[in-house]
Amino acid sequence: MRVTVVGAGYVGVVSAAVLAYLGNRVTCIERDPARLAAWRGGDDPLREPGLRELLQRVDVRFAPEATDLAESEVIVVAVGTPMGSDGRPDLEQVETAAAQIGAHARSGAVVLMRSTVPVGTCDRLQNGPLRAQRVVSNPEFLREGHALRDAFFPDRIIAGGPADAARGVEELYRRIIDRESLPDLDDAERSSAPVPFRWMSAASAELTKYAANGFLATKLSFANEIANLAQAVGADAAAVLGSMGLDPRIGSQFLRPGLGWGGSCFPKDTRALQAIADGMGYDFLVLKAAIDQNARQLRGFAAAIERALRPRSQVGLLGLTFKAGTADTRESPAIALARLLLQAGLSVNAYDPAVRDLPAEPRIRVRSSVLDACEGADAVVIATEWPEFAAMDLRAIRRATRGDLLFDGRSLIAPSSAAAAGFRYAGPTGFVGGAIETKAVTTRLGTAA
Numbered sequence: 001m002r003v004t005v006v007g008a009g010y011v012g013v014v015s016a017a018v019l020a021y022l023g024n025r026v027t028c029i030e031r032d033p034a035r036l037a038a039w040r041g042g043d044d045p046l047r048e049p050g051l052r053e054l055l056q057r058v059d060v061r062f063a064p065e066a067t068d069l070a071e072s073e074v075i076v077v078a079v080g081t082p083m084g085s086d087g088r089p090d091l092e093q094v095e096t097a098a099a100q101i102g103a104h105a106r107s108g109a110v111v112l113m114r115s116t117v118p119v120g121t122c123d124r125l126q127n128g129p130l131r132a133q134r135v136v137s138n139p140e141f142l143r144e145g146h147a148l149r150d151a152f153f154p155d156r157i158i159a160g161g162p163a164d165a166a167r168g169v170e171e172l173y174r175r176i177i178d179r180e181s182l183p184d185l186d187d188a189e190r191s192s193a194p195v196p197f198r199w200m201s202a203a204s205a206e207l208t209k210y211a212a213n214g215f216l217a218t219k220l221s222f223a224n225e226i227a228n229l230a231q232a233v234g235a236d237a238a239a240v241l242g243s244m245g246l247d248p249r250i251g252s253q254f255l256r257p258g259l260g261w262g263g264s265c266f267p268k269d270t271r272a273l274q275a276i277a278d279g280m281g282y283d284f285l286v287l288k289a290a291i292d293q294n295a296r297q298l299r300g301f302a303a304a305i306e307r308a309l310r311p312r313s314q315v316g317l318l319g320l321t322f323k324a325g326t327a328d329t330r331e332s333p334a335i336a337l338a339r340l341l342l343q344a345g346l347s348v349n350a351y352d353p354a355v356r357d358l359p360a361e362p363r364i365r366v367r368s369s370v371l372d373a374c375e376g377a378d379a380v381v382i383a384t385e386w387p388e389f390a391a392m393d394l395r396a397i398r399r400a401t402r403g404d405l406l407f408d409g410r411s412l413i414a415p416s417s418a419a420a421a422g423f424r425y426a427g428p429t430g431f432v433g434g435a436i437e438t439k440a441v442t443t444r445l446g447t448a449a
C-alpha cells in the first residue's frame with residue numbers, strides 16, 4: 001500500500017520504518033527543516049536504538065510536504081500534541097494536518113490517528129475536515145529506548161473508528177499480529193501467540209491510551225508512597241515492593257521507586273486525562289492524587305537535599321534525561337530537581353551520558369564525566385537510572401567530592417556499597433530519618449508551590 005506518515009518524531013518515524021519493513025511504500029512528511037535534513041542525511045536525531053540501521057534497510061522517503069497524499073491509501077498522523085498552558089493538549093499540529101489531508105487525500109482513505117488526542121477528537125475530525133476519509137484512532141504504546149521492540153512485538157494493537165475500516169487496518173498489521181518474518185531484535189518477544197487486535201469505537205481507543213498511561217503513572221506514584229511509608233516505619237522498600245510484584249495481578253514492572261516520573265508522555269497524558277474528566281464534571285480522585293503525589297515526591301527529595309546542605313553548597317547531579325536509554329530531557333524530573341536546587345541557592349554541576357549541553361538551562365553546568373561533575377561536590381545526587389551510574393567506582397568519586405552525602409533518587413546503589421565507599425546514603429525518599437514533605441504541592445511537575 002502507499003502510506004503517508006505526517007510527522008517525523010518518535011511515533012512517526014518508527015511507524016514509517018515499520019510499515020516500510022512490512023512491504024508498504026512510505027513517505028514521511030516533516031515540516032521542521034533541521035529535523036528533515038537529519039533524517040534525509042541518514043542520521044537519527046532521536047538516537048533510538050536500531051532505528052538508523054532499520055531505515056538503511058527499508059525504503060522511507062522523507063519530504064517537506066505531502067505531494068502524494070492523493071495516492072495514499074493510508075495516512076498516518078503522528079504529529080506532536082504538547083501540553084498547553086491549561087494542561088490540555090495543544091492540537092494545532094493535528095488540526096493543520098487534518099486540514100491538509102481533508103483537502104488532498106482521496107475519498108475513503110484511512111487516516112490513522114497515532115498522536116495522543118483527547119477523547120472525541122477523531123469523531124470530530126470525521127464529521128469535519130476528514131468527512132470524506134475514514135478516521136481511525138490507533139494509539140501507540142511505544143517506550144522511548146525500546147520503540148522498535150514495542151512496535152514489532154506489541155502487547156496489543158488497539159484501533160477504533162468506522163466499522164468498514166477494521167479489516168484494512170487489521171491487514172496492515174497482519175504480519176505483526178501473526179508474528180511473521182519480523183526482524184530479529186535482541187529484546188524481541190519470543191511468544192508465538194497472535195498479538196491481540198482489539199477493534200472498538202474511536203472514543204474507546206482514544207481513552208484506552210490515556211487509561212494505560214494514567215494507570216502506569218498511578219502505579220508508580222503508589223510505589224513511591226509505599227517507599228516513603230516504608231522509610232517512615234523502618235521497613236525495607238525494595239523488599240516490600242519486590243514481594244508485591246510477585247503477585248501476577250500486580251506485576252513486577254513499574255514498581256521501582258524514584259524521585260518521580262516524567263517524560264514527554266506521563267505528565268502530559270495524566271493532565272489531559274484529568275482535563276477530560278473535569279470537562280465532563282467527573283472528579284477523578286485517584287488520578288489527581290497520583291499527579292499531586294508525583295510533584296510532592298520530587299519536592300520532598302529536593303527539600304531533603306536542601307536541608308542537608310549549607311547555602312551555596314555544590315551538588316554533583318548524575319543524570320539529566322527523564323529516564324535511562326534516551327537523550328530526551330522533556331519534563332525530566334532530573335532537570336526539575338536541578339531547578340529546585342538552584343532556586344534554593346545551591347550550585348549544580350551535572351553529567352549525563354546522553355546530554356552534552358543544555359542551552360535552555362544555562363545555570364546547570366553540564367560536565368563531560370561523572371568525576372568532573374562530582375569534583376568538589378558537597379553532595380552527589382543520582383537523578384536518572386543510567387546503568388553506568390550503578391556500576392561507577394564510588395571510592396574514586398568519594399575521593400573527588402568534598403562532602404560525603406549520596407542522594408540516590410533512583411534506588412540504583414546498594415546502601416552498603418555507598419557506606420563502604422565512605423558515603424552517607426539516602427534513597428529517593430530523602431535522608432534516613434528525614435521527615436516526609438506533606439505540604440501543599442502544585443500539580444505541574446517541577447514548579448514550586
Ligand code: UGA
Binds near residue numbers: 258
Ligand atoms: C510511556 C509508556 O510506558 C509507553 O507505553 C507509552 O507509549 C509512552 O509513554 C507514550 O505515551 O508515548 P516513556 O515515556 O518512553 O513511555 O517512558 P517509561 O519507560 O514508561 O517511563 C516513564 C517514567 O517513569 C520515567 O520518568 C521513568 O524513569 C519512570 N519510572 C518507570 C520509574 O520511576 N520507575 C519505574 O519502575 C518505571
